[in-house]
Every structure is written in structure tokens, then in C-alpha cells.
Amino acid sequence: MRQSQKTEQQADRLSRIGLENQKYTRARSTDYGEGKGMSVTIQDLVLDRNNLNQAYLRVKRNKGAAGIDGMTVDDLLPYLRENKTELITSLRDGNYKPVPVKRVEIPKPNGDVRKLGIPTVVDRMVQQAVAQVLTPIFERVFSDNSFGFRPHRGAQDAIARVVNLYNQGYRRVVDLDLKAYFDNVNHDLMIKYLRQYIDDPWTLRLIRKFLTSGVLDHGLFARSDKGTPQGGPLSPLLANIYLNELDKELTRRGHHFVRYADDCNIYVKSQRAGERVMRSITRFLEKRLKVKVNSDKTKVGSPLRLKFLGFSLGVDRNSAYARPAKQSQQRVKQALKLLTKRNRGVSLIKMFEEIQQKMRGWLQYYSIGKLTGFIHRLDQWLRARIRQYIWKQWKKFKTKVINLQRLGLSYRDACVFASTRKGYWRTAHSKTLSYSLTNRKLEHLGLINMSKTLQSIQSD
Numbered sequence: 001m002r003q004s005q006k007t008e009q010q011a012d013r014l015s016r017i018g019l020e021n022q023k024y025t026r027a028r029s030t031d032y033g034e035g036k037g038m039s040v041t042i043q044d045l046v047l048d049r050n051n052l053n054q055a056y057l058r059v060k061r062n063k064g065a066a067g068i069d070g071m072t073v074d075d076l077l078p079y080l081r082e083n084k085t086e087l088i089t090s091l092r093d094g095n096y097k098p099v100p101v102k103r104v105e106i107p108k109p110n111g112d113v114r115k116l117g118i119p120t121v122v123d124r125m126v127q128q129a130v131a132q133v134l135t136p137i138f139e140r141v142f143s144d145n146s147f148g149f150r151p152h153r154g155a156q157d158a159i160a161r162v163v164n165l166y167n168q169g170y171r172r173v174v175d176l177d178l179k180a181y182f183d184n185v186n187h188d189l190m191i192k193y194l195r196q197y198i199d200d201p202w203t204l205r206l207i208r209k210f211l212t213s214g215v216l217d218h219g220l221f222a223r224s225d226k227g228t229p230q231g232g233p234l235s236p237l238l239a240n241i242y243l244n245e246l247d248k249e250l251t252r253r254g255h256h257f258v259r260y261a262d263d264c265n266i267y268v269k270s271q272r273a274g275e276r277v278m279r280s281i282t283r284f285l286e287k288r289l290k291v292k293v294n295s296d297k298t299k300v301g302s303p304l305r306l307k308f309l310g311f312s313l314g315v316d317r318n319s320a321y322a323r324p325a326k327q328s329q330q331r332v333k334q335a336l337k338l339l340t341k342r343n344r345g346v347s348l349i350k351m352f353e354e355i356q357q358k359m360r361g362w363l364q365y366y367s368i369g370k371l372t373g374f375i376h377r378l379d380q381w382l383r384a385r386i387r388q389y390i391w392k393q394w395k396k397f398k399t400k401v402i403n404l405q406r407l408g409l410s411y412r413d414a415c416v417f418a419s420t421r422k423g424y425w426r427t428a429h430s431k432t433l434s435y436s437l438t439n440r441k442l443e444h445l446g447l448i449n450m451s452k453t454l455q456s457i458q459s460d
Helices: 003-022 042-046 049-062 073-093 121-139 155-167 187-195 201-211 235-252 271-287 326-339 348-366 372-394 397-406 411-418 424-428 431-436 439-445 450-459
Strands: 101-107 113-118 172-177 215-217 220-222 256-260 263-268 299-301 311-316 319-324
Touching: 042 121, 042 201, 049 073, 049 121, 073 121, 121 201, 121 235, 155 256, 155 263, 155 311, 155 319, 172 271, 187 201, 187 235, 235 256, 235 263, 235 271, 263 271, 271 299, 319 326, 326 348, 326 372, 348 372, 348 450, 372 397, 372 424, 372 431, 372 439, 372 450, 397 411, 411 431
Parallel strands: 101 215
Antiparallel strands: 101 113, 172 263, 172 299, 215 220, 256 263, 311 319
16 A cells, blocks of 8 residues: 555544544634634524625626526525525524425436436525535645535646546546446435534534435425435535545555545456445445445446546656546537538627637636647637538628628629538638638637637636
8 A cells, every 4th residue: 555545544533433422512713712712603603794794795796597486596595685684584493495306307428317306595605604614624624635516626636636547557446336326325424424523412413404405306396315415505515515425435444545425446467356446436336425436327437548537648758647538529429410500590790709608618627637739729610610500690792792892802702602502510620711701700700719728828
């Protein structure tokens, strides 16, 4: 076992002992006069005015859909002005009752749907207030190999760790796939794992109320005997607390792994070792944590062929690098294809704004990868799509002639080109249209230059 692994195990044990000794019914806070020897409960910290204000601002900033009561984030402040005292009193007395979440289904790229549970904005604010207090507590015990839904950690950090592990010689990966993880979390086990680090009955009761608040699906109420619905501010933290037990087990066994929420990859040096680990960890997850492993999607393979968080690995001179997975490349191209359909009938300004909004986030996410060549080809293809769209918009012969003249063609050449019988896509690739609707002119009109944008992001 490497020294770093031993250190992590020891740190986890010491942190756990420290937290258990403190029992975390109480926590020190400068706001309450730590220097004067005062201590406050987690309940006090959650209901602290500053904490609640921060929770409100976070919910307001995140926006999001209304819950089953129809209250929007814009309605929240007027509601609080009128009902703040009653809300805090009900929370303090333990009489607060969360409202069932609204079921929303989001299509996934593979054709399935992701089930979200949208709490009311009031419930979201309360959950956020609880999460703000509990997050620092659990950040002390979470694994260094966990990256999802944690402050100052993200997918790019996870991928950097993956690249590093491959370069260390871990050329096989156990790609774990948990079946509907968020819908199958065992509530009793969740409370048990929470109680390992916090022994505050008020907090535990409130969290259980959120877990069991139920779901309203197409007007029908359903009990929630298990699961922590995606969509609430508290769910990501609870998901990490639950799977921290997996992290501790993997660390105890001396495994190298990277986990992002419910996506977990374990890195080994041989196929045989990977298959052995896959069998044993599957037993642990299903028997100890009561979550279902998707046997069809869980596999052992090469990081060069399997994707993780939208990335795959490539190798250059025996050194690995990250790159967008083929599926990620295909999806972004398909998204651009839909935005640039020649029969959409939207203005170029609006289309360019939509493209910019889509691609800036995409380029930012994948900027740690090697994608210069792909982006160069995508730029060329996108410009051809835009030329096709513009040619379709011009429609009439006269309009084409006038616009071609404005772009620098003579009247005779404009008439000849405007009368072409080629299809839109072939016309978009013609030298005449490429030389008249130049890359610079398209950029001047507002079309994003993805290659330049990528360079700018990577140089920052």
C-alpha cells in the first residue's frame, strides 16, 4: 500500500474519532462569540439570520422551476417578509413539514429519462440552509478521491487525476454503474451514516422529513420509502455522505479510484485484478449499501476506450491525455445541427447568441482536453452550415443578386451565381460563397470563432 493511501486512511480515522468525540450536537462559531466560550447547536447555525439570508440568495441566484405550490423564486421574498417568523418557529419547534416534490423527467442522450424531484422554493431554501452548515463538517471526512458536488473540486480535477493514474501504469479500469442510485438510497442507512458524524436529533429528524416527503407525479401522490430525489440543494451532499462509505472501503483495501457523485472508476493494473475487484465491490454495494449495480453497464476495460464524465483518454508517446469522448463530440455537433437548421426561421443574431451560449460552456468544460483538431474541423463545418442558412434566407433571385453585390461580386457574376441549381449544402461549400461570406465577415456578424475562444480559455 502506498504511503499516501495509509495517510488518507489514518486521517479518515482520526477525523472520525474527533467528530465522534465532539458528537457535533454543538459547533463553535465566531458569530456567536467563540472567543467568549459560547457554543451553539447545529440548529442554531441553520436558523441563524445570516445563514438563512445566504440560503435565500443562493436559491434566488440558482432560479429553477416552481414546486407543486406554484411559488417562483421571485415570490419567495414577499412570502418571507410575511411569514418569516412563523417559518422559523415551525422549524425550531420541529413542526415544519416539507411539501412533496414535483416529479420532472429530463431526457437523457441515450433515450432514457432522468427523474428529478423539484421541491418548493421554501423547502429549497431550508435545504440550502442545512447544506451550508453540514458541508464544512463533512468536508473534513470526505475522501480526496471524491470530486462531485464539492467546493473547489470538479470534473476537470477528476479527469486530471485519471490521466495521472494512467501514466502511473494503471491501464485497466473498473467502470461502476449504479442503477438509479438517487432513487434507491436506503433512508435508515443514510441516517446511520449521518449519525456517525453528527449526533443532533433536530437535524436528523429534519433530514428524514425531507427524505420521506413524498413525490407528486402527474397529480398522483407517491410515498418515498427510499431515495433522495435529484433537484434539491441537500441531495448532492446526502449522496456524497452515503457513498463516502464506498470511498472508505476502497481506501481501506488500498485501491486507486476516482469518484464523481455516483460515477466511480477504480484503476488497476490487469484485467484479472479488475474482474476480481468488480465482483467484490459489487457485493459490497449491494449487500452493505443496498444499492443496485447495473451488471450490463459495469465493466472492466481500457481507459482509452471507456468514457468518464464525457472524456476518454488518448496516448501520445506513452503519455496519456484527456479528450472529449466520441459520444460527446457527436452530441455537440448534433446540438449545433439543430440550432442551424435552415428552416428554423430565426434571425442570425438570435442564432449566433444561442450558438455562443452553447459552445462557451462546452469549450470551458472540455478545455483541459486535447481538442484543437476537432474544434478546427467543427469551426469549418459550422461556417458552412451558416452559409447554407443565409443562402436559404435570401430565397428570391433578386435578393440573392443584391446581397452578393453588397459582398463584392459584380452584377454579372452575382446573376450567374444566383441562378445556380445546386443544392443548399453544395452551394454553401462553393468558392464564390466562401470568398464572399468570409470567415471574418461571419465573425463580424457575431458568429463565435471556436478555435480562438478555446485558445483564450486555455491561456487564462
